[in-house]
Amino acid sequence: MSDPIKHECGLAFIRLRKPFSYFQQRYGTVMWGLNKLYLLMEKQHNRGQDGAGVAAVKLNVEPGYPFMHRRRSNAPQAIADIFEQIGSEVAELEKYHPGIKSHPGLMKGHVPFLGEILLGHLRYGTQGKNKLEYCHPFINRDTVPARNLALAGNFNLVNTDELFTLVGKEPSENMRFSDLAAMIELMHKHLCDADETSPEKMDIKKVLKKTLPLFDGGFHVGGMTGDGIGFVFRDAHGIRPSYYYVDDEVVVAASERAAIRTTFNVAENEVKELMPGQALIVDEKGEIEICQVLEPKERKACSFERIYFSRGSDEKIYKERKALGFNLSEPVLNMIDNDLKNTIFSFIPNTAEVAFLGMQKGMERYLNKIKLERILSWNKDYDAEKLEEMINRRIRVEKIAIKDVKMRTFITEDASRNEMVQHVYDITYGTVRPGEDTLVVIDDSIVRGTTLKESIIRMLARLKPKRIIIVSSSPQIRYPDCYGIDMSKMGDFIAFNAAVELLKERGKTDVLQKMLDKCKHLQNNNQLHTENVVKELYKDFTPEEISDKIAQLITPRDVKIPVDVLFQTVDGLHNACPNNLGDWYFTGDYPTPGGNKVVNKAFMNYMEGKNERGY
Template sequence: MSDAIKHECGLAFIRLRKPFSYYLQQYGTVMWGLNKLYLLMEKQHNRGQDGAGVASVKLNVEPGYPFLQRIRSSAHQPIADVFRQINQEVKELEKYQPDVMKHPGLMKGHISYLGELLLGHLRYGTQGKNNVEFCHPFIKRHTIPARNMALAGNFNLVNTDELFDLINIEPGEFQKQSDLAAMMEVIHHFVVKGDEQSPGEMDVLSALRKAVPLFDGGFTVGGLLGNGDSFIFRDAHGIRPAYYYISEDVIVAASERSAIRTVFNVGENEVKELMPGMGLIVKGNGEITIDKITEPKERKACSFERIYFSRGSDEKIYRERNALGYNLSPQILNAIDHDLKNTIFSFIPNTAEVAFYGLWKGLDDYLKQVKIQRILSWGRDISEDKLSEMINRKIRVEKIAIKDVKMRTFITEDVSRNEMVQHVYDITYGTVEKGVDTLVVIDDSIVRGTTLKESIVRMLARLEPKKIIIVSSAPQIRYPDCYGIDMSKLGDFVAFRAAIELMKETGKEDCLKELYEKCKELQRLGQLHTENVVQNVYKPFTTEQISDKIAELITPKGLNLPVQVIFQTIESLHKSCPTNTGDWYFTGNYPTPGGNRVVNKAFINYMEGKNVRGY
């Protein structure tokens, strides 16, 4: 993605099913669980780099000894920092007891995070600030062990105010800025209620069934209780991803299937998807339950997971990204008038690479058909030179764009900063025949268009092609997200700005005022959640008109060569990614009422000139 956006979070859960002495004997170390947690988090580091945290619960601890520990970091490399601190404790112990690693009982008693229950989290800050206090897991302390809780998740909620009201809590300044704080208060409220009614007989399933239906958002959440119970649950639409693996040694859950497969070296079918509305609950005695937490609704798993966010090492995701590129080939062939001889294809590094391979295959399949038809049309009028020339025709592929190391600049002056931004990407010179070749470059998505305009298009133009075509493997991003991705300001989207420009050009500016007044009226009536008013901004225009206007907006001033933008269609998106049909970014069809409220609030903010998030 050329325009960086903060997105998602990553969850890692491990429940050891055997004594630490077993792991020492079987795997050579009592640290096996913590080592696996580290790997599970590292294999998902793409999901969060603002912070990391780990919580641990020890089973069967003597009264008066610590049983719940939590460590967090917002350092430059937070995962490494967390585990460096954990391992430092081991090193300190080894100074006094050199062979301590051979004594599981001593290790458990002296190493704070050596617990049977482990919960790890990787954070991208979409809500709240990026300091360590906002890093998950959060913990709730209580004098009764079973009422102690650690909680972490991959989610956003859009009804935090209502949740605090529901349980009669006046949130503090910190709580107001964190949806996890609201979720924790609600879950803890029902956990405590249940424990009060049946002391010593904790019913986690019952507590979650009361709490989870109250949450409006997309979420995968993990929790640990002080009595040894633990859980993972997923929202009713399956918006955020969740996978698990169970063996005789361990119970594992994570945000990415491929991370579990790699870390535990297991097959695809051994890692299961936790289905929408379901929960995986492990009691302190090791009993496992997979049961319904909230009534499942229409599956709306996030399509952006498949386009960009999740690791492409998952075989299904790889195939789907490949298909996204393949299905774009007919549009691109039409755009270049099927002139493959004078067209060069490339991609924006690095996440668009797999879609590029799919596009390449689609074009190559077309070229093969052309070769077959041409050769057949010759009949007997054939020669070795003629045949050789035809067979050796290829799709022209070059690595045009090169992403340099992440550039940072101390310069604040706008003109100078723009000059620096131009050089985030570089180009390979000598690859394009000037004024003859068309240059087609695929990106996985186009959000703001800023990097395209200020860096990529400007740099590509230095090669002096006949034309530049920018291709997006995702459809036009038109609407904000409120389920875990930091895209909540309408004015940031180049597709929205294009629609606004078209409205101005066609004399429809009064429509914007009418839509604003409608949103304000819905807000006054407490009905902002009932419909997506912003869909009316796009209705007067075709997808092609908006694409053409986007091309204008991303073309630097003074550039004297044509620039075209081609987007994936909604139909092709669903064909390529059939199990992840959550497409609200592109269609505005939100799976929960909170989505409508957020998009309408974002429109109000835009019209009032407020540069703040919509939730």
Template sequence: MSDEIKHECGLAYIRLRKPFSYYLQEHGSVMYGLNKLYLLMEKQHNRGQDGAGIASVKLNVEPGYPFLSRMRSNAPQPIADIFAKVGAEVQELKKYQHDITSHPGLMKGHVPYLGELLLGHLRYGTQGKNNVEFCHPFIKRDTQPGRNIALAGNFNLVNTEELYDLLNINPGEFQKQSDLAAMMEVIHHFLVKEDAENPNCANLVNVLQKAIPLFDGGYTIGGLIGNGHSFVMRDAHGIRPAYYYINDEVIVAASERASIRTAFNVGENEVLELMPGMALIVDDKGNYMIQQIVEPKERRACSFERIYFSRGSDEKIYRERIALGYHLSKRVLEDINYDLKNAIFSYIPNTAEVAFYGLVKGMEDYLNKIKVERILSWGNDFTEEKLTEMITRKIRQEKIAIKDVKLRTFITNDDSRNEMVQHVYDVTYGTVRNHQDTLIVIDDSIVRGTTLKESIVRMLARLKPKKIIVVSSAPQIRYPDCYGIDMSKLGDFIAFRAAIELLKERGLEHILTEAQERIKELQRTNQLHTENVVRQIYKPFTTEEISIKIAQLITPEDITFPTQVIYQTIEDLHDSCPTNTGDWYFTGNYPTPGGNKVCNKAFLNYMDGKNVRGY
């Protein structure tokens, strides 16, 4: 994604089912669980680089000794920072005259994070600031073990204010900025009530069945209870991903299937998806159940997981990204008038590489078809040279762009900063024939268009192509997200700005004021959640008209040759990614009522000139 957005988070959960002595004997280390937690987190580091955290719970700890530990970091490399500190504690133990690292009981007593229950989290700052205090897991401490909880998740909630009102809590400044804080208060509230009825034997099914229906959002959450119970829970629409793996040694859950497969070296079918509305619940003895907590609703798993967020090492995601690129090939061929001799294909940034392979495969299939037709049309009228020339034709592919190190914004003058931004990418000179070749570059999605205009298009212009075509493997992003992606300001979206420009050009600005008045009326009657009024802004225009305007907006004024933008269609998106049908940022079809509310508030913010989030 050429436009940086902050998105998603990553969750890692491990429950050891054997004594630490078992892992020392079978795997050579009492650190087996922590080592696997580190792997799970590193294999998901793409999901969060603003911070990380881990929590552990130790079983059967003597009264008065700590059983719940937590460490968080917002260092530049937070995972490495956390586990370096854990490693330093272990190395310190080796300095003693009697090395205790091969003594499981002593190690458990001396290493705070050597617990049977482990929870890891990777954070992107979609809500709140990037201070370490906002990093998950959050914890609630109590003198009674069954009322202690560590909680982390991949989610956003859109009804945090209502949750605090429900519990009659007046949140402080920190709580207002953290939806995890609100979720924690709710779950802990019901946990305490359940523990009061069944001391240290609280039924997590009861707790979750009371708490979960109150949350409006998309989420996968993991929780550790001080008495040794734990859970991983997924929302009713399956918006956020969750997978698990169980054998007689461990119970594992994570946000991505491939991370579990790699960390534990298991096959695809051994890692299962935690289905919508379900919870993986583990008791203090290591027994587990997969329990329906809330009734599943229409599956609306986030399609951005397949387009961009999840690592492409998952074989299904890899194939789906190939399909996304392949579906675009017919449209690109039409727009270059099938002139492959004078077309060069590339991708920006690296995350679009797999979709690029799919796009090229579509071109190759077309070219091979043409080769067969031409050769058959010759009959016996051909020479070896003519045949060789035909069968050796290839799609022209080049590594056009190279991303240099991230430039620092130490220059405050806008003109100077723009000059620096232009050089985030560099080009491979000599790859394009001046004013003859059409340059087609694929991006996985286009959000703001800022990087395209200020850096990529200007950079590509140095190669002096005949034309630039920017291809997006995702459809036009038109609406805010409120389920884990930091896209909540309408004015940031290039598609929205294009629609506004078209309204102005065609004298349809009254649509803006009518939409504003309609939303204010809904607000007065407390009905903001019932209707997505922002759809009216796009209604007068075809997708192609908006794409043309977007192309104009991302083209610097001093670029004279044409620039074009081609977007994925909604239909081809769903055909490519059939199990992840969540498309509200493209269509405005939100899975929960809170989405409409956020979208409408975002529009009011735009009209009022407020550069704030919609929730």
């Protein structure tokens, strides 16, 4: 993605089902669980670099001794920072007690994070930036073990104010907008109520069934109580991804299937998906239950996970991203009038590479078809040289754009900063015949278009191609998200700005005022959640009209080379990712009422000049 955006968090949950002596004997270390937690978090590092945190619960601890521990970090390499601290503690312990690592019981007693239940989290902040106090897990403590609760998750809620009201608690200024703070307060209240009702046996399922229906959002959350109950749950629409693996030794849950597969070296079919509205519960004895705690609703798993966010090493995601690119091959051929001889294909590194392979496959299929037709038309009137020349024709593929990952600009003055931003990407010189070749470059999505305008288009123009075509493997992003991705300001979307510009050109800016008036009317009647008013903005324009306007907006004024933009269609997206139909970014069809409220609020903020989130 050329436009960096804040996005998904990552969750890692491990419940050991064997005593530490077992892991010492079989794997030669009592640290097996912690080592696996580290790997599980590192394999999801793509999901969060603002901070990280881990928590551990020890089972069967003597009264008076600590049983729940937590450590968080917002250091630049937060995962490494946390585990280096844990490793240093172990090394210090061994320094004064040589050979203690061979004694599982002593290690458990002296190493705080050597617990049977482990919870890890990687954070990409949607509020609070990278402040340490916003890093998960959160913990609510109590003198009664069963009332101690730790939570971490990948989610956003749009009704935090209502949740704090239900708790009857005024949040601190820092926690007022924290989704997890609202969630843990409400869950902790029901947890304490359940403990009073049945102190002999905590019914976590009952707590989840009471609490989860109150949350408006998409969520994948892991938690644990002080008396040894671990759990993971998912929202009713399955918006956020959730996977788990179980064997005799361990119960694992994470945000990505590939992370579990790599960490535990298991087959694709051994890692299961936690279905919408389900919870995975592991009791204090290690017994497992998969239960339906929310009534499942229409599956709206996030399609952006497949386009960009999740690691492409997952075999299903890899195939889907290739399909996204393949779907675009025919429209691209139409745009270049099938002129493969004078067209060079490339991609914007690094996440668009797999979609590029799919587009390349589509081009090669077309070229092979042409080759076959030409050879057959010769009716055996050819020699070896003529046949060899035809067979060896290839799609022209080059690595045009190169991202200088370490490039940072320290200048804040606008003019100088824009000059520096141009050079975040570099180009491969000598690849394009000036004035003859068309450049087709695929990106996985276009959000703001800022990087395209300030960097990529300028850099590509230096090669002096006849024409530049930017291809997006995702459809036009027209609406904000409120379920885990920090895209909630209408003015940030290039598609929205293109539609506004078209209204201005056609003298229809009164449409914007009518939309604002309608939003205010809905707000005054507490009905802002009932419909997506912003859909009215796009209804008079074809996708092609908006794409053409986007092309104009992302073309710097001093660049005279023609620039076109081609987007994936929504049908093409669904065809490539048939099990992830959550497409509200592109269609405005939000799975929960809170989505409508957020998009309308974001539009009102735009019209009133407020540069703030829509929730």
